Amino acid sequence: MAEPKYQRLTRLRARSQFAVIYQSRSGLWLGDDHLLLVEASGYTENYKRFYFRDIQAITVQATERGRVWNIILGGVLLVTVLALIFTIPKTAPANWTGNQMAGEIALGFLAAIFAVSFLLSFLAGPTCKTYLRTAVQTEELPSLSRVRQTGNVIRKIRPLIVAAQGELSGEEVVARLQETIRAPAPAATSRPNPPDEAPPVIN
Amino acid sequence: MNPLVSCPGCRAVLLKDVFNRPDLTPCPSCGVPLRVEVFPALFRRINPGESAQPVVMADESSCFYHPQKKAVRPCDGCGRFLCALCNCELLGQHFCPACLEAGKSKKKIQKLENQRTRYDSIALSLAVLPMLIFYFTIITAPMALFVAIRYWNAPASLVGQNRLRSIAAILLALLQIGGWITLIFFLSHRKS
Numbered sequence A: 001m002a003e004p005k006y007q008r009l010t011r012l013r014a015r016s017q018f019a020v021i022y023q024s025r026s027g028l029w030l031g032d033d034h035l036l037l038v039e040a041s042g043y044t045e046n047y048k049r050f051y052f053r054d055i056q057a058i059t060v061q062a063t064e065r066g067r068v069w070n071i072i073l074g075g076v077l078l079v080t081v082l083a084l085i086f087t088i089p090k091t092a093p094a095n096w097t098g099n100q101m102a103g104e105i106a107l108g109f110l111a112a113i114f115a116v117s118f119l120l121s122f123l124a125g126p127t128c129k130t131y132l133r134t135a136v137q138t139e140e141l142p143s144l145s146r147v148r149q150t151g152n153v154i155r156k157i158r159p160l161i162v163a164a165q166g167e168l169s170g171e172e173v174v175a176r177l178q179e180t181i182r183a184p185a186p187a188a189t190s191r192p193n194p195p196d197e198a199p200p201v202i203n
Numbered sequence B: 001m002n003p004l005v006s007c008p009g010c011r012a013v014l015l016k017d018v019f020n021r022p023d024l025t026p027c028p029s030c031g032v033p034l035r036v037e038v039f040p041a042l043f044r045r046i047n048p049g050e051s052a053q054p055v056v057m058a059d060e061s062s063c064f065y066h067p068q069k070k071a072v073r074p075c076d077g078c079g080r081f082l083c084a085l086c087n088c089e090l091l092g093q094h095f096c097p098a099c100l101e102a103g104k105s106k107k108k109i110q111k112l113e114n115q116r117t118r119y120d121s122i123a124l125s126l127a128v129l130p131m132l133i134f135y136f137t138i139i140t141a142p143m144a145l146f147v148a149i150r151y152w153n154a155p156a157s158l159v160g161q162n163r164l165r166s167i168a169a170i171l172l173a174l175l176q177i178g179g180w181i182t183l184i185f186f187l188s189h190r191k192s
Helices: A065-086 A098-124 A147-165 A170-182 B097-105 B119-132 B134-150 B164-191
Strands: A024-030 A034-041 A044-051 A057-063 A127-133 A138-140 B033-038 B088-090 B093-095 B115-117
Touching (some): A127 A147, A147 B033, B093 B097, B119 B164, B134 B164
Antiparallel strands (some): A034 A044, A057 A127, A057 B033, B088 B093
């Protein structure tokens, strides 16, 4: 059986920022006619397929998480850099003791780590939460957590969904939603299947 | 599911112009910036399932599972005749419930496959992690070799199709086994 080919849309990303011991990571891949959500936990991978013809809506909600992280990382970076500056001995580096040298190297290393983290977080841009809705579920896509990255992914998959379903303008959506609100709820016409109609189990 | 779309933050129903815009637009209720892409599937009605029709004429084909019900089509998996109730459609193919279940459990229908075990990662972990406490490798190296070879043909990740991890696990395990054999050989010769 030939394996389907997938194109990576996002890297695997932890569902929770604070998951340290047990991390379930989630990534998004593009297939021929569907999106594949991969959830990797330990040594198993779970898959969810969202077919383009079934996707009803994609909602992106901006969050403050990125700004909070930037403030925290920036603050820690500032403290580390200040500590580095104020602990530099007055003597020339050649005259530093072993302890002084080790302390400056450790502080410099810490400052570099925080500087890189801050820069990466800052350059990645504002954060968001992304939800994908089908007729039977609304699924959060944890790997789409940055507004710019999510915009790029939507730009890539939107034409595929439109090709499968057609397109609606914003005004058409509003008009149809208002029609839905005005329309009376349909009366229940189908009766539930009686228990004896369920298919038998074959052993 | 209700065709109305709500804000994920405040749960207010969105009815104004926030749909299919290229940028983030504030939610009219809570002001959180949102982008909502809506597609025609939102307004598609879900057809209720068909109910099976009884056999009226004597020469009509009947369902394998419900002999009193009229067959509407054969199963694409086993060829048994199915009534409308037993006919399960999956991406243009039609299966009976038994074939659908077998297709999922035996991984014959790939579109239904929703989990895979990464044996290559298990083998690599068995080969790498015990190196922190080297003595464990006398047990774990053969285990890593066994897992890598035993599951060589097992399907890897659905999205990553190479055998690099298995190869790395085999090479590391062979190195560790070789190291232990050399050590034992060296110690036994030194004593004698």
